[in-house]
Amino acid sequence: MNDLSNGLISPAPQSRASALRHAIERPELSFLMEAHSGLSAKIVEEAGFGGIWASGLSISASLGLRDSNEASWTQVLDVLEYMADATTLPILVDGDTGYGNFNNVRRLVRKLGERNIAGVCIEDKLFPKTNSFIGEEQPLAEINEFCGRIAAGKDSQTSDDFILVARVEALISSRPMEEALRRAEAYHAAGADAILIHSKKTDAKEIFEFCRRWGNRAPVVIVPTTYYPTPTDLFREAGISTVIWANHLMRASIAAMRETARMIHDEQSLVNVEGRVTPVKEVFRLMGNAELEEAERRYLPETPRPRAVVLAASGGDLGELTRDRPKCMIDVRGQSLLARAVATFADSGVRDVTVVRGFAKEAVALKGIRTVDNDRFADTGEAYSLAQADAVLSGELVVSYGDVLFRNYILESLLSSAADVVLAVDASKRSDARERDLVLADHGFSGNYLDDAPAQLLRMGSDLGAEASGEWVGLARFSATGTAWLREEIAALEAEGLLETADLPLLLSRISAKHPVRVKYFTGHWMDVNTLADVADARNFT
Ligand code: SPV
Ligand code: MG
Numbered sequence: 001m002n003d004l005s006n007g008l009i010s011p012a013p014q015s016r017a018s019a020l021r022h023a024i025e026r027p028e029l030s031f032l033m034e035a036h037s038g039l040s041a042k043i044v045e046e047a048g049f050g051g052i053w054a055s056g057l058s059i060s061a062s063l064g065l066r067d068s069n070e071a072s073w074t075q076v077l078d079v080l081e082y083m084a085d086a087t088t089l090p091i092l093v094d095g096d097t098g099y100g101n102f103n104n105v106r107r108l109v110r111k112l113g114e115r116n117i118a119g120v121c122i123e124d125k126l127f128p129k130t131n132s133f134i135g136e137e138q139p140l141a142e143i144n145e146f147c148g149r150i151a152a153g154k155d156s157q158t159s160d161d162f163i164l165v166a167r168v169e170a171l172i173s174s175r176p177m178e179e180a181l182r183r184a185e186a187y188h189a190a191g192a193d194a195i196l197i198h199s200k201k202t203d204a205k206e207i208f209e210f211c212r213r214w215g216n217r218a219p220v221v222i223v224p225t226t227y228y229p230t231p232t233d234l235f236r237e238a239g240i241s242t243v244i245w246a247n248h249l250m251r252a253s254i255a256a257m258r259e260t261a262r263m264i265h266d267e268q269s270l271v272n273v274e275g276r277v278t279p280v281k282e283v284f285r286l287m288g289n290a291e292l293e294e295a296e297r298r299y300l301p302e303t304p305r306p307r308a309v310v311l312a313a314s315g316g317d318l319g320e321l322t323r324d325r326p327k328c329m330i331d332v333r334g335q336s337l338l339a340r341a342v343a344t345f346a347d348s349g350v351r352d353v354t355v356v357r358g359f360a361k362e363a364v365a366l367k368g369i370r371t372v373d374n375d376r377f378a379d380t381g382e383a384y385s386l387a388q389a390d391a392v393l394s395g396e397l398v399v400s401y402g403d404v405l406f407r408n409y410i411l412e413s414l415l416s417s418a419a420d421v422v423l424a425v426d427a428s429k430r431s432d433a434r435e436r437d438l439v440l441a442d443h444g445f446s447g448n449y450l451d452d453a454p455a456q457l458l459r460m461g462s463d464l465g466a467e468a469s470g471e472w473v474g475l476a477r478f479s480a481t482g483t484a485w486l487r488e489e490i491a492a493l494e495a496e497g498l499l500e501t502a503d504l505p506l507l508l509s510r511i512s513a514k515h516p517v518r519v520k521y522f523t524g525h526w527m528d529v530n531t532l533a534d535v536a537d538a539r540n541f542t
Contacts, residue, residue, distance in 0.1 A: 017161035020090035020118035023051050023242065024163060024194050024219050029235060030242045033249070036062045037079065038086035040249045042286055045087040051118070052087065054080055056094035057131055058250035069128035073099040073108060081115045090118035092163065092244075097129050097141070098122040102152035109156040109164070119163030121196055121221075122149060124170075124183060132172045133200055133226070140173055143183055147190035154191035165221055166192035171199045171206055181213055194219040194241060204230040211238040304395050306415060306477070308350045310341060311504075312402025313358025313377040313385045318529075325363035327529055328355070328402035337529060339366055340405055345398070348411050354392045355402070356385040376500075383502035387490050397483045399504070401474030406526035414475065419518035420482035421511060423457060424473040427521040433471040434528065435462035436505050441469040445521040457517035460505035469519070473526045476508065485515050 023030040033049040035041040036058035044052050057067040059079050065071050076093075084091060093112060098105035098120075105122065112120055123129065124146040126139055141149075146166075153164050166187035170180035184195045195218050197210045204227040211220055219241030224230055235243055263273050316322025321330055328338040335343075342353050354370045358377025370392070374385040386399065398411070410424050426433075427445030443455035460472060478486055489511050493499040498506075511517055 014159045014161060016084075016088075016090040016116060016118040017159045017163065020051055020092060020163050021161040021193070023090070024119075024165075024221070025241070029232070029240060032092055032242060032244045034058050034244070034246050035083060035091075036250050038082035039286075040253070041083040041087045041089070041091075043249065045089050046286075050089065052083065052089050052091045053244045053246060054083060054091050054093045054117075055247050055250070056096050058247050059094075061250055061254075067129075067131040069096060069099065073104070077111055077115060080112070080117055084116040092119045092121060092165065093117050095120040095122045097125050097127045098149050098153065100127050101145070102148040105149045105153045106156040109153045109162070110158060113158030113162060118161075119165060119193075120153065121165035121167050122153065123167035123196075123198075124187070132169060132198055137173050138169065140169055140175070143186050146183075147186055150187055150190040150192050163193045164191065165194045165196050166190075167196040167198055169198055171197065171201075171210070177206065177209060177213070180210055184210075184214060185217070188218045192218065194221050196221040196223065196244075198223055200226050202229075203227050204234065207240075208234070208238050211240060304480075305352060306350045306396035306398055307352040307354065307392050308345050308398040308400060309386060309389045309392060310338065310353060310355045310400050310402050311382050311385050312338065312364060313356050313374040313380075314382075315359035315377070316403075325360050326357070326402065329360075329363050330403075330529065332405070336366070337403060337405060338364070338369075341400060341402075342366060342369060344406065344408050344411060347408050348415055350398055350411075350415075352392070354389050356388055358385065380500045381502055382504045383490060383493055383498075383507045384500050386486075386504070386507070387494070387499060393483055393487050393490075395480050395483060397478045397486070399476045399478070399486075401504075401528065403529045404474040404526060405529075406473060406475055410473065410475065410522055410526060411477075413520060413522075414477035417477065417518060417520060419454070419516065420479040421485065421508075421515065422477050422518040422520050423508065424475040424526070425470040425519045425521055426473055426523060426526065427470040428523045429468075430471060432530070433468075434530065435464075436460070436503060437472040437474065438462065438464040438468035439470050439472050439519060440464050440467060441519040443519075444469045445523075455519040455521065457508065457512040457519050459509040459512065461509065470521060472505070472508075473522070474528060475526075476504075482515075485511050489514075 031049060032051045032053040033044045034053045034055045035044045036055060041052055059076055060067045060071055063071050080091065080093060095108060098108055109120060124141045126141055150164060150166055168180050168183045170183055180197065187195060197207060197220060199207050204224065207222055214220060216239050221242045221244060222235065222240055223244045223246045225246050260273055260277060264270065312326050312328040316327040318327065329336045332340060338355065345353055354372060355364055356374050357364045357371050358374040361373055364371060372388045374380060374388045414422050414424055425439050437460065439460050440458045441455040442458055443453055489507055490499065493502050493507065508517060
């Protein structure tokens with residue numbers, strides 16, 4: 001295994017090129033592993049390789065194309081950019097024939113430098129090329145013409161250490177060894193930094209013969225795809241510089257994708273596949289999501305998010321249904337009232353929910369909520385419960401009873417209000433209204449389109465009777481300022497010895513005596529659960 005460590009390679013273009021140069025020129029055997037995408041490049045780096053072979057065959061195949069220059073060279077360049085961005089490794093690009101003559105090679109090499117690519121390999125064939133393993137006796141470039149491509153490439157490099165590997169296809173095209181050596185010598189003289197001697201034999205005899213006769217005049221690179229059984233130590237002994245494992249991640253991905261697709265198709269289920277595929281979490285890790293989260297903390301302005309406090313301490317009065325759980329945990333079509341309320345909050349971006357528990361507190365269980373306890377629930381009221389949530393009584397706040405269901409738009413409308421304190425009030429006179437939640441406002445509900453004057457709370461209380469403007473839904477929203485008023489009033493109640501007995505209507509009435517408290521009217525689309533009949537109704541509430 002090559003010992004180029006990722007940590008030593010900085011992504012700067014010059015250092016990537018020098019890392020590749022070091023890998024190719026050092027006496028020990030180096031390895032380049034094929035990649036064809038940002039993802040596979042990351043996998044190569046994590047596996048511990050010191051460099052990448054950007055295979056033409058694999059890049060074409062991953063684009064669904066043949067290895068016959070069907071992808072344009074700029075399309076290949078785009079893939080290379082993703083690969084270079086995804087890793088810190090040096091990349092040796094399979095540049096095919098250089099996509100034309102010397103002039104195309106010049107432009108290619110300049111552009112590769114701009115994309116942070118460490119080197120290119122060009123082969124002595126003609127554009128458009130085809131893969132070396134297809135057909136026999138493919139036509140080769142004329143030696144002098146190919147030397148011109150090499151010289152033009154070297155003259156165009158933007159980094160001193162940029163590597164140009166000249167690939168000799170003579171053996172592939174069944175030309176004699178003498179021609180392979182002659183070509184290698186000419187290409188070396190034209191400026192190539194290394195010679196890739198390619199073979200499609202199933203053993204490495206001709207490769208070893210080439211090496212013997214070449215005598216290391218320039219580093220030798222090989223691609224043992226067809227002579228893969230050859231022990232790697234023999235390559236070391238032959239003095240080879242670099243082995244390219246040319247296409248094995250692309251081929252591995254075909255095998256894995258095929259098997260996964262077959263199973264899902266045949267079984268119409270993911271059940272047997274899930275344990276065989278990479279977990280989504282691992283995909284996030286591989287792509288560096290942790291870094292993005294850290295950057296978000298650094299660069300995104302903190303957007304204060306509204307919190308909610310749900311009051312659910314008191315014992316229920318619904319017989320068997322609330323014998324061992326508070327009302328908020330009553331099941332309504334497979335979901336507790338609390339779960340429904342929390343989901344409605346989440347829909348409106350209120351994700352920080354604190355539930356004040358008391359009666360049967362162990363029964364209040366829901367993922368993602370915080371809880372605080374009012375262990376004196378039996379002889380205290382709502383204001384006292386709310387005071388137990390002291391730690392979260394800051395910033396924008398929604399306060400809700402634990403036994404109400406309400407449509408999302410009611411909450412949305414409170415959240416978008418400009419008022420510092422705003423109550424959702426049902427203007428329809430319900431015959432079973434909770435008397436203590438009755439509301440008197442300075443302005444009654446009007447269905448008149450032109451009447452948009454905001455209503456202000458005058459007071460709440462059970463003595464309002466027919467005078468009431470409506471009934472509080474059990475849902476209030478406070479701006480940061482409104483929450484500060486709420487805290488002040490809780491402190492005032494405490495100072496007066498009233499905190500333990502006060503309910504929310506008293507607390508809200510007292511705030512409204514000092515500060516404006518807005519009333520927002522609705523009609524229907526919410527419900528509280530006070531009686532068994534309500535439970536039955538709730539089960540019809542969608
Ligand atoms: C490639 O990986 O695209 C190569 C190597 O050029 S080979 O397919 O063996 O020709
Ligand atoms: Mg190729």
